[in-house]
Amino acid sequence: MNHETMSKVLGGSFVIEDGDYRSVVVPEDFTEEQRMIADTTVQFVEGEIVPRDEAIENLDYGLTVELLRKAGDLGLLGADVPEAYGGLGLDKVSTTLINEKLTKASSFALSFGAHVGIGTLPIVYFGTEAQKRKYLPELASGAKIAAYCLTEPSSGSDALGAKATAKLAEDGTHYVLNGTKQFITNAGFADIFIVYAKVDGKDFSTFIVEREMEGVSVGPEEKKMGIKGSSTCPLILEDVKVPAENLLWEVGKGHLIAFNILNIGRFKLAAGCVGTAKDAIELSAAYANERTQFGRSLSSFPLVGRKLAEMNIRTFVMESMVYRTAGLFDIGLAEVNYESPDVGYQSAKAIAEYQLECSINKVFASEALDFVADEGVQIHGGYGFTREYRIERIYRDSRINRIFEGTNEINRLLIPGALIKRAMKGELPLMEKALKLQAELMEPLPARSFEGTLEQETHLLAMAKKIFLMAGAQAVQKYQTKLDQEQEILAHLADMMIAIYAMESALFRTRKMIDRSGEDKARLAIQMTTAFVHDQFGLIASGAREVLSAMESGDTLRTQLSILKKLAKQPAVDLLHLKRSIAEQVVRAEKYVV
Known part of the structure; x- marks a missing residue:
């Protein structure tokens, strides 16, 4: 698919507008070059990582x-x-494929991801020309390994509550950094640390810190539940003199x-979840076919x-969402001029455009993978609880994803919060659409009959968007500026938005498959999309009912629930036999x- 001919989509617009499925990137669009990159990654993992799995762990x-x-020699570290x-300098679809295909590498995939993503990208997007020329070639080759240092012992999800400090020396040649960073992936062997600290205790800023600098030390390894083959240590900074030219972007940015x-990072995490979910399905289906109980295979x-x-359904939807979002990034980041003096502002704007979609991908994918891993263990029965079977490791390793890159609770607050901020800035006509809907809801809904696929x-999906808007x-x-205090309501709104993006992504992908290959070849995708949309629609209606009931009572609530009932009218579908066929x-x- 040629991204240059595609128009840019506004982040968050999917909840209020009907998109064009033909413009969405789906896995069936992969080019030959992208498939070759995926194959190279698979060969590397199977040839180099899997045979050394025990030692890595x-x-x-x-x-x-x-x-x-x-x-690095294969170019995988320098893809971004x-x-x-x-x-x-690959496109985001290609780098997303690399992330997905690395998942059989277990803990190594995390070491890799922390280096190429959150470790290297701050310099790619926000570094000066001198910083890029000094650090990026060695990071791309693997001569130097990177780590990202944001979390502190007293501030987990509250990143801006960091206590690490930086003070500019009187002669202006360097900053003096002090503080401790916690849970730093790759800390045990990283050479370059992207460190966040407050200049003069107030201006939150970013620094490139080298391991060799005096005063830099690393604490002991954390004893973790999963991802045991990845290094996770505290980073300790004691009067570390960091050259002034190692300030990333500007003070206070x-x-x-x-x-x-x-x-x-949230988006890349979701891509990893796709690959792991596919692995878990393969392991579970094979085991279910091999294992017999009561004289018949478990799978029967x-x-x-x-x-x-x-x-399989959740993995299909997750995959559809992730590559749709990769396509959005390819269009947005194509406008960034990496040689421009204001590349930092350009990068920040391009990435922030889809912050809402990144959080949606992260929450849906991490929870979908946990579901897949949990059911995989259940299919394996008692053997799934033993380390002899790989599904046990997948189960343990998957749990961190709901905590990484901002907990799912924090992300659920960010999703509707980001949408409302965009609306307040006039970037999305959210309230205009809502007012138009209010007038529309006063009219009786026309009877509908559905015949086409x-x-x-x-x-x-259209009704789900109306329910969310309502x-x-x-x-x-009702709450205006105090809405951020109503966390349960925000979480319900977030779940509706996540479901809408997921439903639409599956629908768009399946429609593209039908256009390309016909309904017969897209039959399984049609079945999965049908099952998923019907399951999710019921949850959206239920969530809306709880939100409305929390805000109103009496006749006002009865009127609103009556309108909701009309919008939430859902025809019966034989999901039992549909899922049996899948x-x-x-x-x-x-x-x-x-």
Whole structure:
């Protein structure tokens, strides 16, 4: 797909507008070059990482660094780095594929991801020309390994509550940094640290700190539940003299760097969840076929089949969301001039455009993977609880994703918050659409009949957007500036938005598949989309009912619930046999299928 011919989509607009499915990037659009990059990653993982899995899991620093350098030799570490600085400068769809295909590498995938993503990208997007030329070639090759240092012992999700300080020396040549950073991935062997500290205790800023600088030390490894083969240590800074030219961007701009790099991190995390979910389905389907109980294969039992169907459906939706979002980034970041003096502002604006979608991907994917991993363990039964079977590791390792890059609770508050801020700035006509809807709801809804493929599901998506607008507008009107204190309501609104983006992503992808190959070849995608949309629509209606009931009572509430009932009218669908059919196809293929 040629991104240059595609128009830019406003972040968050999906909740109030009907997009064009033809302009959305889907996995079926991958170019030959992108597939080759994916194959290169798979070959690297299977040839270099999997045979050394046990040693990596035992936290062999030397081996991890050696393998990172081999990844650098293949160009994988420099995928996001512009060619001018020794990288490949690949599009976001390609780098997303690399992230997805690395997941069989378990803990190594985290070491890799922390280096190429949150460790290197701050310099790519916000570094000066001198900083890029000094650091990026070595980061792209693996000669130097990076780490990202934001979290502190007393401030987890409250990033701006950091206590680390930086003071400019009287002669202006360097800053003196003091403080402790907690849970730093790659800290045990990293050479370059992206460190956040407050200049004079107030201006949140970002610095490039080198391990060799006097006063830099690393604490002991954390004893973790999962991802045991990745290094996680505190970073201790004691009167560290950091050259003034190692300030990243400007004093006081650290929050823009931190939040936008976290946005990219959330998105990359979601891509990793896609790959791991596919692995879990393959392991579980194969085990269900091999294992016999009561004289028949486990996979022949409908309740086991239903688990495999649900696992496959959620992975299909997750994959559709992730590559749709990668396509959005490719269009937005294409406008950034990396040689411009104001590249920092350009980068921040381009990334922030889709901060809402990044949080949506992160929450949906981390929770979908937890569901898939949990059901995978259940299918394995007692064996799933033993370390002999890989599903046990997937289960343990998956749990961190709901905490990483801002907890899912924090992200749920960010999602509607970001939408409302965009509306207040006049960037999205949210309230105008809500007022128009209010007038529309006073009129009786016309009777509808659905005959074409996915017409019914497309209608449910449109109704879901109206339900969200109705509940969201009511919340904004009632609480106004105090809405941020109503966290349960914000979480419900976030869940509606997540469901809408997920439903629409699946619908758009399936419609593209139908256009390309016909309904017969898209039959499984049609089934999965139908099942998912009907399941989610019921949850959206239920969430809206709870939101409205929390805000109103008496006749006003009765009127609103009456309107909601009309919008939430949902035809019955035989989901039982639909999911049974999906299960049969997963069992037959013994892997994730589309």
